[in-house]
Amino acid sequence: MTTISPMTQDDPPATETTMRGLIKHHAGPELQLVNDRPIPEPGPREVRIKVKKVGICGTDRHIWEWDEWAAGRVPPGIITGHEFVGHVDKIGTAVTKCEIGQRVSAEGHMTAGVDYNSRTGNAHIAADTKIFGIDCDGCFAEYIVVPEDNVWHMHPDIDDKYAAILDPLGNAVHTVMSADVSAKTVLISGVGIIGLMAVTVAKAAGASRIYCTDVNPPRLELAKKLGAYAAYDARDDSWVHDVRAQTHEGVDVLLEMSGAPAAMNQGFRALRNGGTAALLGLPARTVDFDFNAHIIFKGCTVLGINGRRMWETWYQMEQLLLSGRLELDDIITHEFPMSEYQEAFRTMISGDGIKVLMNVSD
Ligand code: ZN
Numbered sequence: 001m002t003t004i005s006p007m008t009q010d011d012p013p014a015t016e017t018t019m020r021g022l023i024k025h026h027a028g029p030e031l032q033l034v035n036d037r038p039i040p041e042p043g044p045r046e047v048r049i050k051v052k053k054v055g056i057c058g059t060d061r062h063i064w065e066w067d068e069w070a071a072g073r074v075p076p077g078i079i080t081g082h083e084f085v086g087h088v089d090k091i092g093t094a095v096t097k098c099e100i101g102q103r104v105s106a107e108g109h110m111t112a113g114v115d116y117n118s119r120t121g122n123a124h125i126a127a128d129t130k131i132f133g134i135d136c137d138g139c140f141a142e143y144i145v146v147p148e149d150n151v152w153h154m155h156p157d158i159d160d161k162y163a164a165i166l167d168p169l170g171n172a173v174h175t176v177m178s179a180d181v182s183a184k185t186v187l188i189s190g191v192g193i194i195g196l197m198a199v200t201v202a203k204a205a206g207a208s209r210i211y212c213t214d215v216n217p218p219r220l221e222l223a224k225k226l227g228a229y230a231a232y233d234a235r236d237d238s239w240v241h242d243v244r245a246q247t248h249e250g251v252d253v254l255l256e257m258s259g260a261p262a263a264m265n266q267g268f269r270a271l272r273n274g275g276t277a278a279l280l281g282l283p284a285r286t287v288d289f290d291f292n293a294h295i296i297f298k299g300c301t302v303l304g305i306n307g308r309r310m311w312e313t314w315y316q317m318e319q320l321l322l323s324g325r326l327e328l329d330d331i332i333t334h335e336f337p338m339s340e341y342q343e344a345f346r347t348m349i350s351g352d353g354i355k356v357l358m359n360v361s362d
Contacts, residue, residue, distance in 0.1 A: 014039075014142065020360075021079040021141030022341055029066045031080060031140075033341055040137065040145040044094040047148045049104060051139050051360045053164040054338075055083035056348050058193065059134065064345050074134055081140030082108040082133035085154060085163035086360075095148045103154045105166050106146045107314070108132055109307050113149070124174075124307040140338065142361060152314050158321050161332055164357055166317055169328075170308035171280060172197035173317050178303050179253045179278040182206035187243065187251040189213045189234070189267040190258025190281055191223045193355050196331050198255055203227035204325035211243050211251060211270075213263060216351070226327050234263050240270045248272055256280060261287045268294035278303040331355050 014020050014035045025032035042048045063070045063080050074080075088102045098104070111118045111126035118126045132138045132146060154163050162169070172194050179186075186207040188198050191214045202210050209229040214220050220231035230246075232239035244250050250272030256264055259281030268290075271277055277300055295302060308314065320326050334353040336344040338360045347353040 019142035020338070021137075022081065022338065023079050024063060024074060024076050027066070027071065027076045029064065031064055031341065031345070033339065037079065037141060039143050042090055042092040042095075042145045044092040045148055046092045046145050047088055047095060047098045047104075047151055048090040048143055048145050049084075049086040049106070049139075049151075050089040051084050051086040051142060051144055052362070053085050053160050053335075054081050054139050054358050054360055055165040055168065056081075056344060056356045056358065057083055057168060060140075061345070061349055063134070064349070075136075078133075078135075079137040079139075079141045079144075080133050081138040082131060083165055083167040084139035084144070084360075085160050086139075086144070088151075089143065092148070097148050098151050098153075103156070103163070105152045105154060105163055106132075106144075106150045107152060107308065107310055108134075108138075108150075108167055109310070110147055110150055123310045124313075129307075140341075140358070140360070152311070155318055155322065158318070161335070161357060162321055162326075162328060165328075165332070165355060166314065167308070168194050168355075169197055169201075169317055169326075170313045171305070172201050173320065174308050174313045175255050175257070175278045175280045175305045176201045176205055177313070177316055178305060179255065179276045181253050183208055184252035185209045185211070185247045186253045186255060187211045187213070187267060187270050188223070188228070188255045188257060189263045190256070190260065191216070191219045191231070192257065193331065194280065195219075195255075195257035196223060196226060196354065197328070198257060199223050199226045199228050200325075200327045200331075201320065202255070203327075204320050204323065207253075209247075211239075213239065213266065214258070219354075222330055222354075225330060234258075234260075234266060237262075237266050240266055243270050244272075250275060252276070254278070259283045261289075264289065265294070268298070268300075271298065271300055273298050274300060276301045276303065278305050280305040328355075332357060335359060 212223040254277040
């Protein structure tokens with residue numbers, strides 16, 4: 001057990017061999033900023049990155065609140081965070097794909113690359129996946145070390161504030177692109193951070209009309225601003241009839257982003273026969289679901305979506321960002337210095353903010 005010295009905004013900066021980091025300091029709620037974490041050294045095929053800007057994810061909220069999932073998975077003591085942009089600061093002795101100074105982000109899903117899926121183009125669902133910031137030290141710190149194979153080189157025309165959130169944007173892009181939305185009607189159930197991103201991604205990818213549902217009226221308004229044709233409060237399910245009447249007996253594509261059992265059932269009712277459902281939202285428990293009506297007799301295609309395809313999703317994100325067609329500025333609502341992490345998390349958890357970023361270094 002290492003000792004932990006809590007720090008405030010007035011505390012001295014870390015030394016030449018130590019750094020500041022936001023750690024899960026105990027098996028309980030909240031995180032703590034410390035300044036005495038050793039600066040990590042990269043192994044032979046690893047890269048050290050000086051972190052500049054990070055994003056707070058819904059997953060970080062679970063870790064902050066220390067819910068059942070977090071308590072069962074996250075080892076106390078680790079540095080949290082998995083969404084970031086920074087610069088390569090040091091490379092291992094056998095590294096061939098990265099150079100010091102390059103602006104980079106990284107894919108958070110790490111695999112040894114030896115299992116069936118990693119070797120057949122599906123590393124995002126590898127059996128041995130570990131995620132930094134969840135299973136081991138992450139990016140809410142001045143430095144992070146990642147395998148060189150996980151590094152993504154950032155296009156110079158992509159702003160840091162977008163570069164810092166490619167992890168969740170990649171979830172949205174992976175979901176939308178898996179379902180082939182071009183010239184199709186699309187229902188997005190759940191417009192939290194990733195659902196809102198999916199609205200602008202689906203619009204950019206050529207969806208015809210986008211319908212959204214949620215139980216949060218301001219988020220529904222924002223979904224419309226980002227390009228949704230109509231947005232409905234899911235607490236009154238009369239919208240299902242309206243949407244079926246406005247489309248060819250239902251939407252072509254359902255993108256399920258809520259994980260709420262009621263929304264999943266509504267969404268499948270609104271999906272036309274032969275449609276495609278891509279499921280990203282995670283239900284908290286087993287769901288009561290009518291397979292006969294919703295899948296079998298409907299003849300629909302159901303896709304489970306996990307992570308980002310390596311590296312197809314990252315190339316798609318790069319090109320969508322460079323196209324100028326993604327509207328992310330209303331989704332990224334706040335930026336704080338990492339020293340104000342408590343206010344940053346409060347802003348995100350209260351719902352006052354949507355995507356909240358923290359600045360780790362200049
Ligand atoms: Zn995330």
